Amino acid sequence: MLIVCLADCLAPSLFAQSDAFSLSATTIVATGLTKPVGIAAAPGDATRLFVVEQFVGTSGRVRIVDLTTNTLLPSPFLTVAGVSAGGEQGLLSICFHPNYKTNGQFFVNSIRNGQTLIERYTVSSDPNVANPRSVKLIMAITRVTPYHNSGWMEFGPDGMLYIGVGDNAQTMALLTLPESPFGKILRIDPDSGDPYAIPPSNPWVSTPGLDEGWANGLRNPWRCAFDSFTGELWIADVGESSYEEIDVQPALMGGRHYGWPCWQGNAPHLTLGNCPQPSAVAFPLHAYAQSEIGGSGCAVTGGRVYRGPGSASLRGTYFFADLCSNKIFTITRSDSGVPTITDRTAAVQLSWLVTSFGEDALGNLYYCGHAGRLVRINAIDTGCVADMNADGVVDAVDLSSMLSRWGQDGAAREDLDRNNRVDAADLAMLLGSWGNCP
Ligand SMILES: [Ca+2]
Numbered sequence: 001m002l003i004v005c006l007a008d009c010l011a012p013s014l015f016a017q018s019d020a021f022s023l024s025a026t027t028i029v030a031t032g033l034t035k036p037v038g039i040a041a042a043p044g045d046a047t048r049l050f051v052v053e054q055f056v057g058t059s060g061r062v063r064i065v066d067l068t069t070n071t072l073l074p075s076p077f078l079t080v081a082g083v084s085a086g087g088e089q090g091l092l093s094i095c096f097h098p099n100y101k102t103n104g105q106f107f108v109n110s111i112r113n114g115q116t117l118i119e120r121y122t123v124s125s126d127p128n129v130a131n132p133r134s135v136k137l138i139m140a141i142t143r144v145t146p147y148h149n150s151g152w153m154e155f156g157p158d159g160m161l162y163i164g165v166g167d168n169a170q171t172m173a174l175l176t177l178p179e180s181p182f183g184k185i186l187r188i189d190p191d192s193g194d195p196y197a198i199p200p201s202n203p204w205v206s207t208p209g210l211d212e213g214w215a216n217g218l219r220n221p222w223r224c225a226f227d228s229f230t231g232e233l234w235i236a237d238v239g240e241s242s243y244e245e246i247d248v249q250p251a252l253m254g255g256r257h258y259g260w261p262c263w264q265g266n267a268p269h270l271t272l273g274n275c276p277q278p279s280a281v282a283f284p285l286h287a288y289a290q291s292e293i294g295g296s297g298c299a300v301t302g303g304r305v306y307r308g309p310g311s312a313s314l315r316g317t318y319f320f321a322d323l324c325s326n327k328i329f330t331i332t333r334s335d336s337g338v339p340t341i342t343d344r345t346a347a348v349q350l351s352w353l354v355t356s357f358g359e360d361a362l363g364n365l366y367y368c369g370h371a372g373r374l375v376r377i378n379a380i381d382t383g384c385v386a387d388m389n390a391d392g393v394v395d396a397v398d399l400s401s402m403l404s405r406w407g408q409d410g411a412a413r414e415d416l417d418r419n420n421r422v423d424a425a426d427l428a429m430l431l432g433s434w435g436n437c438p
């Protein structure tokens with residue numbers, strides 16, 4: 001009986017756990033972009049992408065890509081003059097207000113005159129041109145060094161603005177200055193107060209620690225991303241010389257310490273007296289040694305979770321890259337949260353030095369490379385789309401997964417027919433595939 005049981009138990013893994021989707025990539029813009037480091041879409045606008053050029057001379061620029069023709073518009077959307085050019089500095093990101101359609105507001109993050117500047121602008125009467133006179137300073141952070149600036153900004157599902165701030169290479173100061181903005185993700189309410197209000201639910205409002213602080217223990221979270229469906233925040237923290245790490249914050253869970261500088265990845269780094277106990281640290285979902293990926297790894301480029309219209313099977317999959325190795329990977333998680341890392345370089349790598357990922361208003365993923373390309377990742381379902389946990393069989397586990405999302409709107413993995421609602425049509429597809437996958 002034991003043997004029979006073992007065979008049954010092992011049966012799912014005996015089926016090839018091949019992808020139920022096909023991946024490819026398309027170059028959208030091949031030339032004309034200078035040092036692209038950021039990609040954003042205006043909410044509800046599926047026709048354009050906004051690409052951040054880090055610096056051209058001493059100007060950072062935001063360019064527009066017309067997705068209906070896959071062309072780069074000749075005139076910038078915005079030019080930010082006088083950025084500190086070179087290295088990790090320049091114009092680092094743009095993000096749009098969730099109500100951009102009605103208020104025209106967007107935010108940029110740049111390094112100028114030794115400061116991180118978060119500024120708000122509004123669009124002009126021409127949708128392809130920002131109004132330069134609308135600029136309003138939201139936050140200035142005086143820096144000590146030009147390093148580890150983070151620069152990531154994004155609105156969360158709660159309508160708050162999240163801002164990554166690197167450790168500024170101030171490792172020891174992180175351990176002794178809890179009010180410091182460095183090594184943190186900040187969270188502010190730009191719709192209240194002047195220039196912003198501190199959300200009362202921020203974790204350190206009534207305890208020691210910066211009131212704007214949301215997450216601590218980060219070295220340089222250069223690119224992070226909210227999963228547009230689950231609200232989880234994926235934080236990719238660039239390591240020092242040993243490990244790159246990717247952390248996952250459950251939706252709206254502030255106050256976590258992600259380890260740095262006491263740990264780098266899962267390895268002890270600077271274990272001094274002010275370090276938190278290991279039990280108080282949120283360790284990464286995935287950490288890799290730079291030597292593990294062919295010896296050429298250098299810095300993780302955080303990507304995004306796929307929630308696109310092309311493939312239900314790919315939904316929930318996180319993409320990321322390593323800057324120097326030019327490798328692109330995905331992470332999926334089992335029902336119990338165990339990550340599987342897959343090298344996708346052969347399928348989707350078309351551009352060197354991947355600096356950032358972004359998604360359009362439909363959820364399609366893109367990435368840009370410092371050498372100047374903008375690339376779209378394409379995905380289509382090719383296999384057993386109803387086998388949602390990819391164990392080779394469509395059974396009660398998959399049914400349970402579908403029922404847990406029943407009636408829900410959005411880009412769920414369980415939305416098998418990709419109409420952004422989990423309903424009877426999806427259930428019919430699941431029951432039609434019941435048993436082993438074809
Ligand atoms: Ca299954």
Ligand SMILES: [Ca+2]
Binds near residue numbers: 416417420
């Ligand atoms: Ca559906």
